[in-house]
Amino acid sequence: LSNFLKRIIVALILGTLVVTALFIHPILLYIISLIWIALATIEFLHILSLKQIYINRFFIILLNLAIPTIFYFNGSRLIYVGLLFIVFIYSLYKQEQYYLVVPFSLFAIFYLGVLPSHLLFLKVWVRTHGLSSFIVLFPVLFTWLNDTAAYGVGSWIGQHKLASKISPNKTIEGFIGSIIVSVLFSAIYLRAILPHISAFAMVIIGLILSVAAQIGDLVESGFKRSVGIKDSSGILPGHGGFLDRVDSLLFTAPIFYYILLYFIAW
Amino acid sequence: LSNFLKRIIVALILGTLVVTALFIHPILLYIISLIWIALATIEFLHILSLKQIYINRFFIILLNLAIPTIFYFNGSRLIYVGLLFIVFIYSLYKQEQYYLVVPFSLFAIFYLGVLPSHLLFLKVWVRTHGLSSFIVLFPVLFTWLNDTAAYGVGSWIGQHKLASKISPNKTIEGFIGSIIVSVLFSAIYLRAILPHISAFAMVIIGLILSVAAQIGDLVESGFKRSVGIKDSSGILPGHGGFLDRVDSLLFTAPIFYYILLYFIAW
Numbered sequence: 001l002s003n004f005l006k007r008i009i010v011a012l013i014l015g016t017l018v019v020t021a022l023f024i025h026p027i028l029l030y031i032i033s034l035i036w037i038a039l040a041t042i043e044f045l046h047i048l049s050l051k052q053i054y055i056n057r058f059f060i061i062l063l064n065l066a067i068p069t070i071f072y073f074n075g076s077r078l079i080y081v082g083l084l085f086i087v088f089i090y091s092l093y094k095q096e097q098y099y100l101v102v103p104f105s106l107f108a109i110f111y112l113g114v115l116p117s118h119l120l121f122l123k124v125w126v127r128t129h130g131l132s133s134f135i136v137l138f139p140v141l142f143t144w145l146n147d148t149a150a151y152g153v154g155s156w157i158g159q160h161k162l163a164s165k166i167s168p169n170k171t172i173e174g175f176i177g178s179i180i181v182s183v184l185f186s187a188i189y190l191r192a193i194l195p196h197i198s199a200f201a202m203v204i205i206g207l208i209l210s211v212a213a214q215i216g217d218l219v220e221s222g223f224k225r226s227v228g229i230k231d232s233s234g235i236l237p238g239h240g241g242f243l244d245r246v247d248s249l250l251f252t253a254p255i256f257y258y259i260l261l262y263f264i265a266w
Numbered sequence: 267l268s269n270f271l272k273r274i275i276v277a278l279i280l281g282t283l284v285v286t287a288l289f290i291h292p293i294l295l296y297i298i299s300l301i302w303i304a305l306a307t308i309e310f311l312h313i314l315s316l317k318q319i320y321i322n323r324f325f326i327i328l329l330n331l332a333i334p335t336i337f338y339f340n341g342s343r344l345i346y347v348g349l350l351f352i353v354f355i356y357s358l359y360k361q362e363q364y365y366l367v368v369p370f371s372l373f374a375i376f377y378l379g380v381l382p383s384h385l386l387f388l389k390v391w392v393r394t395h396g397l398s399s400f401i402v403l404f405p406v407l408f409t410w411l412n413d414t415a416a417y418g419v420g421s422w423i424g425q426h427k428l429a430s431k432i433s434p435n436k437t438i439e440g441f442i443g444s445i446i447v448s449v450l451f452s453a454i455y456l457r458a459i460l461p462h463i464s465a466f467a468m469v470i471i472g473l474i475l476s477v478a479a480q481i482g483d484l485v486e487s488g489f490k491r492s493v494g495i496k497d498s499s500g501i502l503p504g505h506g507g508f509l510d511r512v513d514s515l516l517f518t519a520p521i522f523y524y525i526l527l528y529f530i531a532w
Contacts, residue, residue, distance in 0.1 A: 089481065092488045099313070100492075106372070107373065166358060219354065219358065226365040
């Protein structure tokens with residue numbers, strides 16, 4: 001199979017799986033979140049290990065999976081605080097590089113536990129309020145389209161590098177092009193699913209999410225570049241690593257969730 | 267002046283200042299919080315620099331001072347999110363050790379921006395609800411007493427080391443002794459200021475806060491030990507560094523605040 005064909009097949013399988021999970025009972029999205037979080041966490045800890053930063057993989061995966069789990073089963077947040085304390089006391093006694101372990105553990109929990117859980121938060125919130133699952137699909141579709149537009153416009157007319165040191169293929173033209181495409185998409189899509197939102201708000205949402213998606217991508221690229229690698233792993237044929245596929249969504253899903261909760265009156 | 271006398275004088279000056287700030291208008295506690303946060307942040311960034319971790323001092327102090335400031339003046343949290351984005355994009359373009367800068371910056375913001383601001387949150391909450399300022403004094407007095415009891419009991423009958431690698435002077439006897447003293451203190455003090463709380467709750471609060479205070483101390487000691495120093499600085503005559511004085515309060519103030527908000531019915 002050619003690389004291009006592999007890429008298409010993997011994209012179709014993952015895409016179908018994710019879209020299905022967004023539309024049926026939240027339990028499927030919960031299970032997919034567990035897999036997504038575990039894989040991305042493993043890749044991230046691998047990236048850190050390239051710089052001799054060793055974090056207890058078992059504990060961080062446990063803590064990251066505990067976030068959607070406690071949320072999904074309505075567990076008390078105190079359970080989580082207790083888990084955190086156990087891990088940090090353990091680290092205090094067992095681990096050498098304490099000054100590295102604590103900040104990197106907390107960062108890994110925030111970046112690959114808290115952020116990815118927001119898609120599930122969104123799903124449950126939408127369901128609880130009897131709203132359309134197309135709302136949950138929005139950040140996913142948006143992020144995919146935004147990434148594609150940045151790549152497409154960049155390949156087509158890109159001349160000026162956006163961040164040559166971190167991500168040599170990104171261009172300013174791609175950046176601006178993806179904002180335009182994303183704003184248009186937001187306006188059309190949100191008009192259909194949330195008709196009472198003003199056109200101005202739709203444009204702003206598109207703009208914020210497009211910038212956030214591209215920053216999410218750059219942040220992950222920044223990590224990879226500064227440790228000297230290009231892909232987070234080779235797990236997905238034709239796509240590079242798992243974290244590479246979700247880096248933008250890590251930023252867009254939470255931001256969309258909070259915009260929806262705090263700025264859009266129901 | 268002998269070291270002991272210096273220690274007493276500094277303690278009296280700081281103690282008077284802090285207790286005054288807790289009882290009068292919140293603006294004074296806000297100003298003291300700014301000073302406290304700035305000094306502790308500078309010391310922490312210095313500790314990191316001993317391991318060649320260089321974080322932009324200006325940005326982190328700005329972000330840490332922004333937390334109590336935005337809170338105090340009822341600013342939008344969006345201002346803060348905007349500030350964060352600016353800093354991380356700046357880091358992406360300007361800083362070499364990106365994989366270190368991002369997690370350590372976020373940790374420094376959490377540890378020395380978010381946590382210390384909780385004393386001000388508590389003060390404002392107490393004032394808004396027309397409650398006694400003695401509630402705000404509680405975590406401060408508690409933490410000071412707990413530290414003193416751990417040291418006193420440890421010196422008196424301490425035989426077994428608690429965490430010999432991290433903090434060689436701490437003993438298991440001091441740990442248990444301070445829990446007993448703290449639980450008794452909680453019961454007496456809280457009975458006077460919050461009489462409707464059950465005796466059981468008072469004991470639990472004392473227990474949780476005593477353990478939290480000692481963990482807070484160990485966490486900071488863990489940082490110092492793993493970079494090879496004993497005091498966070500020599501700024502306070504007879505007391506070592508500033509961070510050394512507040513390490514326990516960083517944990518007890520937020521925990522007490524959340525216990526009060528979420529577990530005690532008013």
